[in-house]
Amino acid sequence: MILFESPRGHRLSFSEATLSELRHTAAESDVRVAFARRGMSPDDLPTPPNSRLYGTGQSGELAADAAALPPVMVVSFGTCLTQFADEAIQREAFARGVDAPVAHRWLSTDAIADLSADEADVVVLQLGAQALLEPLFRARTEEEASRLSRGVGKVMAGLVHRARASAPRSMLIVHTVAPPSTWPPALTTDTWASIWASMNSAIKDAAAMHSAVVLDEQALTYRYGASNLFDDLQFPWSHHGGRTDLGREEPNQTAVWHRAIAAELWDCWESAHLPSLKAIVTDLDGVLWPGVLAEGSLEWLDSDSNTSWMHLGIQEALAGLERAGLVLATLSRGDEEVTLGDWAPQARRMRIGPDDFALHSITWETKVTRMERILQQLQTTPDRVLFIDDHPAERAAMRSAFPTMPIVGDDLYDLRRLLLQHPRLRHLSPSPLGSRTASTRAAIAREDIRAQVSEEEFFRHLKVQKTLRAATAQDVPRIVELLERTTQFTLANGERFDSRMLPHTMVMEAVDRYSDYGLIGVSVLDPESSMLTMYAVSCRVIGLDIGADLLRAHAQTLGMARVRVALTATDRNRVLRDALAAFDLRPTPDGLLLNLGGDDVAVDYAPR
Structure with a gap:
C-alpha cells in the first residue's frame, strides 16, 4: 500500500x-x-x-x-x-x-x-x-x-x-x-x-x-x-x-x-x-525484438519498418536507464544458453546486449515463481520493480501474484515514451555512480556463497574493507541520491541534504573480493544535541553488516557513547530498526537513546 x-x-x-x-x-x-x-x-x-x-x-x-x-x-x-x-x-x-x-x-x-x-x-x-x-x-x-x-x-x-x-x-x-x-x-x-x-x-x-x-x-x-x-x-x-x-x-x-x-x-x-523504481524486469521475445530470437530470425535488423525501429527504441531506452543507475533483469521463456548465444553476437547491431543486464532468467518455469527469486536476488520489493511483458496472460498472472508491482507492455509503441517519462524513474538522471550492473552481479554472487557456508566462513571469504571518512563537497550528489533512493535502511526526516550539513557528515565506503561498492553509507550526527538527523546505507551492502558499524564509528570519532534518534517505525525501515536493536535502547521524550557501547569497530578511519 x-x-x-x-x-x-x-x-x-x-x-x-x-x-x-x-x-x-x-x-x-x-x-x-x-x-x-x-x-x-x-x-x-x-x-x-x-x-x-x-x-x-x-x-x-x-x-x-x-x-x-x-x-x-x-x-x-x-x-x-x-x-x-x-x-x-x-x-x-x-x-x-x-x-x-x-x-x-x-x-x-x-x-x-x-x-x-x-x-x-x-x-x-x-x-x-x-x-x-x-x-x-x-x-x-x-x-x-x-x-x-x-x-x-x-x-x-x-x-x-x-x-x-x-x-x-x-x-x-x-x-x-x-x-x-x-x-x-x-x-x-x-x-x-x-x-x-x-x-x-x-x-x-x-x-x-x-x-x-x-x-x-x-x-x-x-x-x-x-x-x-x-x-x-x-x-x-x-x-x-x-x-x-x-x-x-x-x-x-x-x-x-x-x-x-x-x-x-x-x-x-x-x-x-511513491517509491522510486529500482529495477526493470523484462520479457525478451516480442519486447526487445519481434518474434522469437532463438528461432533465428534476424531480418528485422536490416528492415526500415516502424516495428524494427520501435524495438530498437525500446532497447535504447532501457540501455539509457541502465547507464543512469537502474538495474535490468530478463524474465523470458526459452533456453538461456541458446537465447544468449544468439543475442551476444548481435549486440553491436542492437542498442542493448546481454551484458547490460544484471541477471538473466530464461527458462520454461512459470514467470511468477522466477520473479520471486529475482526479488530476493535484487533484495527489493515488488513495488520497486517495473515488469514488462507483451503477453496479457503473463501480465495478469504477475499482477495477481504481486498486486503492488507496476506492470506494462500492452502498448509497445508507447513503451519507450513511458520508460523515458515515468515519474518514478526521474531520480535516475543524473546518477553519480552510473551503472549498478556490476555491483548487483557481485552482490548476487556474494549471497550465493553465503548460502553455502557458515557466517564466519562467509565474512572470512569476503575480506570486507570498510572506510569511514568526512564527507566533502564532491560527495554531495551521491549523498543526496543515497538519502532519496534508500527506503529500507534509512532514517528519513523529510529534510533535504545540502552542503551546510557537511561539517556533521561522515560517509562510508566498502570493498570486498567481488566489488568496489563506493560510497554506500551516510551519517549526519549533530555533536551538540547528540541527535542522528540523517542516516542511510545502500541496500546493496545490507548483508555486509555495515549499518551498525557506520553509526558506532561516527560516534566514536566524536567521542560520543550515546546517540539520540527520532525514528518512526514503518514497514519499509524494519532493516534499520533491526540493526539499531543491537544497541541498548531507551525511550526518551524526544526519541530513542542509543547506548553504543565501547567496543572498537573494524573500520578504517580516513581523517580530513
Whole structure:
C-alpha cells in the first residue's frame, strides 16, 4: 500500500496496482498520449472521452465520485495559464485515484503571504507573470536584457522563498518559465538562450534550497512543441498564455496545455510520494525484438519498418536507464544458453546486449515463481520493480501474484515514451555512480556463497574493507541520491541534504573480493544535541553488516557513547530498526537513546 500523510493530517492509502490500472485504462483513450506519439496538431485532438481519466464529463458527477477518494488540497498561484487548467488538474488527479480540489490565486507576494501553513497539501507556483516578463522584451541591448533577467530571476526566487515560509509542510511545486518560440529581433539566439537559462537557474536554485519539486515548462515544449502550448505567435511575448482558439473572442485556452500541465503536475506528485523504481524486469521475445530470437530470425535488423525501429527504441531506452543507475533483469521463456548465444553476437547491431543486464532468467518455469527469486536476488520489493511483458496472460498472472508491482507492455509503441517519462524513474538522471550492473552481479554472487557456508566462513571469504571518512563537497550528489533512493535502511526526516550539513557528515565506503561498492553509507550526527538527523546505507551492502558499524564509528570519532534518534517505525525501515536493536535502547521524550557501547569497530578511519 502507498501511504502519504498530508500537512492537514490526512493519511492517504491506496495500492500501486490501483494507480497502475487507472493509468493503464486511461492510456488507451488518453488523447495526450496520441498527440505525443503521432504528432497530431491541436486541431486534430478529439473531444475528451468519458473515461476514468476525465471522470464522467460532468463536474457535479466528478465531485460526487471523488468524495470517496483520498483528498489532496491544491492551491495554485499563477496567471490565467494555470487558472484555465484547474479542472484538468482535478480530473487528472481523479484518474489517479486522488480527490484534488484546486484553488487558484493570482500570483503576488501578498497572496502567497496570506496562505496559512496548513491550508494546502500541494502549493503550485507558476512564475511566468506578465508583470515580471514584460521588461525583458523592452530591452534595447543585450546587456540590458541580461541584467534584467538576473533581476527577474531574483524576484522569482524570492517568491519561492516566501511560499516555503508560508507553507513549510506542504509539497511545493515550482514552474520554470518556458521561453517563447520566437524572440525580439534585437537579441541574438545565444543571448536569448542565456537570458532564460539565467532566470530558470535562479528558480531551480531556490527550489532546491526549499526541497521544492521543479515543474519544467521548457521540457514540456520539447515534448509537445512550444507553438502547440503557448500563444506567443499571436499575442505579446510577455503574455505567456496557453494557445488560444482564435475563433472565440472571449479569453480561452485549447485543451493541449491543460492536459500537458495536469499530467506533469501529478507526475511530480507521484515522483515525490511513491517509491522510486529500482529495477526493470523484462520479457525478451516480442519486447526487445519481434518474434522469437532463438528461432533465428534476424531480418528485422536490416528492415526500415516502424516495428524494427520501435524495438530498437525500446532497447535504447532501457540501455539509457541502465547507464543512469537502474538495474535490468530478463524474465523470458526459452533456453538461456541458446537465447544468449544468439543475442551476444548481435549486440553491436542492437542498442542493448546481454551484458547490460544484471541477471538473466530464461527458462520454461512459470514467470511468477522466477520473479520471486529475482526479488530476493535484487533484495527489493515488488513495488520497486517495473515488469514488462507483451503477453496479457503473463501480465495478469504477475499482477495477481504481486498486486503492488507496476506492470506494462500492452502498448509497445508507447513503451519507450513511458520508460523515458515515468515519474518514478526521474531520480535516475543524473546518477553519480552510473551503472549498478556490476555491483548487483557481485552482490548476487556474494549471497550465493553465503548460502553455502557458515557466517564466519562467509565474512572470512569476503575480506570486507570498510572506510569511514568526512564527507566533502564532491560527495554531495551521491549523498543526496543515497538519502532519496534508500527506503529500507534509512532514517528519513523529510529534510533535504545540502552542503551546510557537511561539517556533521561522515560517509562510508566498502570493498570486498567481488566489488568496489563506493560510497554506500551516510551519517549526519549533530555533536551538540547528540541527535542522528540523517542516516542511510545502500541496500546493496545490507548483508555486509555495515549499518551498525557506520553509526558506532561516527560516534566514536566524536567521542560520543550515546546517540539520540527520532525514528518512526514503518514497514519499509524494519532493516534499520533491526540493526539499531543491537544497541541498548531507551525511550526518551524526544526519541530513542542509543547506548553504543565501547567496543572498537573494524573500520578504517580516513581523517580530513
